[in-house]
Amino acid sequence: TRSTRPQRMLKAVQKNATKGNPESVISAIDYFCKNSEWAMNVGDEKGSILDSVVTEVNPSTVLELGTYCGYSTVRIARLLSPGTKLITLEFNPAYAAVARQIIAYAGLQDKVTLVEGPSSELIPQIKERFGITTFDFIFLDHWKDRYLPDIKLFEECGLLRKGSVLLADNVICPGTPEYLEYVRNSPHYESRYYPAHLEYTKVEDGLEKSVFLG
Ligand code: SAM
Numbered sequence: 402t403r404s405t406r407p408q409r410m411l412k413a414v415q416k417n418a419t420k421g422n423p424e425s426v427i428s429a430i431d432y433f434c435k436n437s438e439w440a441m442n443v444g445d446e447k448g449s450i451l452d453s454v455v456t457e458v459n460p461s462t463v464l465e466l467g468t469y470c471g472y473s474t475v476r477i478a479r480l481l482s483p484g485t486k487l488i489t490l491e492f493n494p495a496y497a498a499v500a501r502q503i504i505a506y507a508g509l510q511d512k513v514t515l516v517e518g519p520s521s522e523l524i525p526q527i528k529e530r531f532g533i534t535t536f537d538f539i540f541l542d543h544w545k546d547r548y549l550p551d552i553k554l555f556e557e558c559g560l561l562r563k564g565s566v567l568l569a570d571n572v573i574c575p576g577t578p579e580y581l582e583y584v585r586n587s588p589h590y591e592s593r594y595y596p597a598h599l600e601y602t603k604v605e606d607g608l609e610k611s612v613f614l615g
């Protein structure tokens with residue numbers, strides 16, 4: 402049977418990247434997506450915005466919604482200070498299996514906990530399961546209609562503290578209008594848009610950074 406796109410992305414990493422070198426893993430995936438097959442990674446242009454926000458926040462606790470093949474997981478994990486834990490959630494077992502291999506190829510498996518399941522079920526379990534009190538940084542990049550219900554779940558579960566930073570991908574394309582309207586109008590967030598383009602294209606897209614004010 403024919404291989405899947407995530408399997409072909411993993412092959413490209415194994416062929417072209419250096420084990421234990423996250424930068425080479427990122428480059429190999431970007432090269433594959435620009436030259437062979439488009440894929441829904443945050444990509445290099447928005448990825449560098451993600452990098453600068455992670456560096457600025459210097460988080461000790463990080464949550465990612467939507468792992469896919471682990472591209473953004475590798476981007477974030479490579480910037481984390483020693484001792485920082487990144488929890489990433491993915492409900493597709495085939496994607497999770499590829500992501501585990503890509504994260505391990507980059508040498509970042511000790512910094513990352515990949516949890517398989519739907520965010521709506523897992524978010525309420527996070528405190529107990531992982532001994533987390535609040536997240537310093539959250540990257541939202543799962544299905545776009547889940548951003549709004551899941552940010553409300555963070556609030557209900559007490560996973561945000563004053564100063565927690567949320568960064569949401571694809572707020573223009575495919576778009577998350579209800580989420581944008583919520584974070585931009587709620588007195589509990591200070592929100593800012595970072596314009597860019599949909600990964601590996603010239604189509605307008607961007608990231609929304611929202612700081613929880615308590
Ligand atoms: N963050 C990744 C990157 O930049 O490399 C890309 C993530 S991709 C755009 C979205 C992923 O979220 C898909 O792999 C999908 O299976 C997963 N997903 C969507 N809704 C989810 C949910 N409610 N819970 C867990 N995973 C979900």
Ligand code: MG
Nearest residue numbers: 443542570571
């Ligand atoms: Mg995205």
